[in-house]
Amino acid sequence: MFGVVLWCDEEDHKAVIWCEDHGDLAFYRSPSEVQSVSMDAGDWVEFDLSMDRNMRFAHNPRLIAEGVFPELPESLETVGNIQVSPAAQAQKHRGSAEIIPFAATLQSGRGQRRTATASRA
The missing domain is CATH 2.40.50.140 (Nucleic acid-binding proteins)
Structure with a gap:
């Protein structure tokens, strides 16, 4: 490896x-x-x-x-110090991906047109 x-x-x-x-x-x-x-x-x-x-x-x-990625250890430390929202922390703790409900997609203008077009067909 x-x-x-x-x-x-x-x-x-x-x-x-x-x-x-x-x-x-x-x-x-x-x-x-x-x-x-x-x-x-x-x-x-x-x-x-x-x-x-x-x-x-x-x-x-x-x-x-030698020294191909000298900034990597510091970059990882910096990323580790970023403040994360409580919701993002809970999501990370659960170990699952962020799920966007299908209904949220339908609320957009484009989604409504697609739904209306699909229902006519």
Whole structure:
């Protein structure tokens, strides 16, 4: 899988990676006996992926390109700080899409003409 490094700690050889499938983040920790690849936030990496207890773990990361997305971690943080209306928060909590009732479409002028035309046919 490919991903972008969002955060890393070179001393502890840890990283958090945003995966190309936009699923859960992948966590990386280099085993102490293995020479770890040098990664920085914004780097594009390829890695093997495993799941354990509903968490994703990256293994054998390979650096594809350095600093390709340097602004991505800050952009995600900025988006995370945007104030969201209570209705939007409730919608997000339910995990469903916004549903626009069919009746709302019929109330527009164009919708009424379509309905009237369709009923004549």
